Structure formats: C-alpha cells, structure tokens
Amino acid sequence: MQQEKRLPRNPKEGLLYGTLISTMTVLFMTSFSTIYFAGTFNGDIAFSILKMVPIMWIIVMIIEPAIFGRLAEALTAKFTKPTDSFNSKILFRILFTVLGMSAAMTFLGDLVGNGYHTEIFSNWLQYWPRNFLIVLAAESLVIQPIARFVMVKMHDIQDKKALASIAG
Template identity: 85%
Template sequence: MHQEKRLPRNGKEGLLYGALISTMTVLFMTTFSIIYFAGEFNGEIAFTILKTLPVMWIIVMIIEPAIFGRIAEALTAKFTKPTDSFNSKILFRILFTVLGMSAAMTLIGDIVGNGFHPELFSSWLQYWPRNFIIVLAAESLVIQPIARFAMVKLHEAHDKKAGLAAAPQVQN
C-alpha cells in the first residue's frame, strides 16, 4: 500500500510538521510586520521580534489545530473529491487555513503588539487583505514545500532504518 511521504503519518510527525510550518510563518510574518511598520531593521527591532515570536508561535500552535485546521479540513473535503490530486487538495487546505489564520492573526498580532486600541478593527480591515495575500504566497511557494520536503526526508530515513532492521543479519 502506498503511503503519502509528503504528509505526517502520526501525531508526533503532525506536531513536527505543524511546528515547522508555524515557526516559519510566524517568523516570516512577525519580522515582515515589525519591519514594515518600523521602516528599518536594527537591534531594537530584532529584540522586539525575539520577544514577540514565542507568544505568537504559542497562539498559532493552539488555534490552528483546534479551530482553523479543522475548518480547513472540512471545507477541503467539501470542495474536493477523493479522486482529486494531492496538489489540488493541499492547495485548498492552504487557502482555507491561510484565510482563517490570517484573519485571526492580523487581529491578535495587533493586540499583542499594540494592546487594545480604538482603531483595532479599522486597522484590521486595512492590513488583513495584505497579510492574507503575503501569507498565501509564502505558504504556497516556500513554507509548505519546505515542510513537505522535511516529511519526505524523515520518512525516507524511517523507511531506510526499518529496511535495515528487517534485513536478515549475516554472522561470520
């Protein structure tokens, strides 16, 4: 039976896969947003990124699998057939996940960075479309392919190790 090597096969691999994607996305978007608003990169900006990164990563690691990942799976199942290609299914999954996560994280990121303020929702309306397009491109073209490549390499290493363990031992 053919097993998909590009996706996680168990919970431990799923956690690794999700952590890779979340880490790259949070690092990319946190850095992009802070530099975009500051207009330059310096030591103070780097420190702000390092402070913000763990908070945003924890938030993403909680809400993606608990909320938006489940919604994306359901919507992907609704818009695709079992016979559709891996690429079409993964593209729908990316689209729906990024749609929800970018909407939530644009709001949450503003709250984490600036606290509650009167312009919170108007700034969300201004920045969410930009964030959605940027993350959709980054996820589709760079982040997801890197994470899937990591899964392929992990599965190849596991398969090779299993093959060596299953091979008969020759004694001299």
C-alpha cells in the same frame, strides 16, 4: 500500499510538521510586520521581534489545530473529491487555513503588538488583505514545500531502517 511520504503519518510527525510550518510562518510574518511598520531594522526592532515571536507562536500553536485546521479540513473535504490530486487538496487546505489564520492573526498581532486601541478594527480591514496574500504566497511557495521536504526525508530514513531490519 505506498504511504504518502509528504505528509505526517502519525500524531508525533503531525506535531513536527505543524511546528515547522507554524515556526516559519510566525518568524516570517512577525518580522515582516514589525519591520514594515517600523520602517527600519535595528537592534531595538530585532529585540521587539524576539519578544513577540514566542507569544505569537504559542497563539498559533493553539488556534490552528483547535479551530482553523479543523475548519480547513472540513472545507477541503467539501470542495474536493477523494479522486482529486494531492496538489489540489493541499492547495485548498493551504487556502482555507491561511484565510482563517491570517484573519485571526492580523487582529491578534495588532492586539499583542500594540494593545487594545480604537483603530484595531479599521487596522484589521486595512492590513488583513495584504497579510492574507503575503502568507498565502509564502505558505504555498516556500513554507509548506520545506515542511513536506522534511517529511519526505524523514520517511525515507524510516523506510530504509525498516527495510534494513527486515533484510538483516
């Protein structure tokens, strides 16, 4: 049986896959949000982004697999059938993951970037829909395809090595 080449095959590959997606998303959204609110880009803004990226990345690497990844898997299983296509399952998984993660990270990003303040909940209501749509588009069109491309190339290399060891 042909294994799926676009997704991780074991926990080590799963960590790589998740790390690629999380890193690209955190870099993109932290940069976007910081530049958007500053209204400009300069050395101070770049330094601010560099300081915030590791914190946001750690938060994402904890809450995605512990909470939102599990919820997304359960919801995807509920809304799809085993016979549904790879693309439909992936799109549901992306939708549910981005829904939860964008909600949490809009709140946590404001908290990490600005500390606790009285407008934190009204800011969340104002900025979450925008963040959700931006991340949904980025994940669906750029970030996830890049991560799946890496998986395909890695599996191609592994498959060639396995064939060579069998033949040789």
